[in-house]
Amino acid sequence: MGEVGEIAEVFRTARGFDSSPLYRHLLSVVAQDRALLELAAGTRPGQQPTFALFGAVHQLLLAGTVDTLAEYYPSVVGARARPVDGDTATAFTRFCAAYAPEITALLGSRLVQTNHVQRALVTRIGLALLRRATPAPVCVVEVGCSAGLNLRADRYGFTLGGTGYGQPDASVWLHVDVPDAHLLPDVGKMPEIAEVVGVDLDPPDVTDADDRAWLRALVWPENAHQAALLQAALDAVAADPPRVRRGDVVDIGADVVASLPAGLPRLVVHTATRIHVPVGRRPAFDAAVAAFGDGGPLLHLALEDDQRVAPSGRPGIGLTATDPTGSRTIAVADGHLAWLEPLPAMREVRLDG
Structure with missing residues (x-):
């Protein structure tokens, strides 16, 4: 190492x-x-x-x-x-x-594949932002998706700022502290999803006991709630796993782009993934992610911007959105998404350039 x-x-x-x-x-x-x-x-x-x-x-x-x-x-x-x-x-x-x-x-x-289910909120926000920007069906890609649990964000329930979204009987229900939730797009309204695909160096198998044990071990000893969410999400996703491609996005990204319906908008997400990319390979990683915009309008969300301070003064990680107009920090969050503080810049996300 x-x-x-x-x-x-x-x-x-x-x-x-x-x-x-x-x-x-x-x-x-x-x-x-x-x-x-x-x-x-x-x-x-x-x-x-x-x-x-x-x-x-x-x-x-x-x-x-x-x-x-x-x-x-x-x-x-x-x-x-x-x-x-x-x-x-x-x-x-x-x-x-x-x-x-x-x-x-x-x-x-083994690889560090924490797959904290609370981070599914990033994908859910991205889907809501795309629905606000376009009526078209969308493609969803997660880079560093681990077992693909967060690719099912459209099927989970969320309580944000005291308001519930999603099916009341969802088997996975996430509670996130979100002050100023009025700055969020309407996360209760999801776009039609045309394609979902994950990319991971060594994706765990949600039906394999050893792989599930490793994912459980990566949840910290005190975090019983996260462990319970992980178990619920593993069970839910095992019943209908998303498509996951094994490999480095630098090497297979172009193939994944080619597999998506041409012209449709795509949401590309990665959370706490780039930190595990060797420093010398990060420019190539960034270029591979940006290349998803070659096949259609791209919204890229990354929860990777360390050492940010939320409006409340809490130290956290920046959620960055990149669209055809540029990049901006649209929220600051806890690394495990126990809380998220949206910023006014979230309202500026668009796809028309």
């Missing part, structure tokens, strides 16, 4: 772990321990070693590995989990040493 010093810096400077006191503590533990850093170095190129190492350890514990470290994981022992204390670092370090071969195998074979 990189030199030990570089990996230590990644752990020292990592942000966005606010909902996991355990992981916030372990970031500094790993950053100061050479053996742990060398273990994390087994993460596949482009992947974030923080998420990968913590996910690998979590999967072993969820699978039933018996160790005192499990006492700190609410996902394993429930409400009786121990808070972070003076023994946490020792327990984690010892566990990683004892199970280094198993952790190394997971780091070398």
Whole structure:
């Protein structure tokens, strides 16, 4: 993955772990321990070693590995989990040493594919923006789609700013704190969808127990609500999986563009994906995404713009919209979409250039 010093810096400077006191503590533990850093170095190129190492350890514990470290994981022992204390670092370090071969195998074979279902709101907003801009059927593409759960955003229910949208009996229902929800397009009205396709380097199979276990392990130990949403979405999508292409969008993007109905508007979305693209490959990634506009009018939404501040003062991630008129930040959100604060610029999105 990189030199030990570089990996230590990644752990020292990592942000966005606010909902996991355990992981916030372990970031500094790993950053100061050479053996742990060398273990994390087994993460596949482009992947974030923080998420990968913590996910690998979590999967072993969820699978039933018996160790005192499990006492700190609410996902394993429930409400009786121990808070972070003076023994946490020792327990984690010892566990990683004892199970280094198993952790190394997971780091070398798995990708960080968090697939937080709350992020489906980005796709839902994009669909509403397209419906506002055009009466035409639309194509939906998600780059870095993992198991494709968020490609079914049109079938999920949402509570935004206290108002519900979608079918009341939807099996997946997302609650997002959205102040100033009047700035949103009407997310209750969906356009006709002509085509849905995802692109992922190594898409998990929603019907495979091992793949499902890995996705579950990437949900942080304290985030029981996210874990429940993941389970519900996995079950829903397994009944009707979207089309997902295996590969790098840089290499197969042109083929995906050619497979879409020509001339129809397309929504291309990626959330917390570009961060996992090796730095030297990011210009090619950006060009491949932009090339989807060669086949029809393009709206590109990216939840990737780190270190933004919402109007309320909350630190978050910028949601960027790129249309034929240019790019603008249309909202600031929590990385896991627990909240989203829309900006007036959301009203400026258009497709007519």
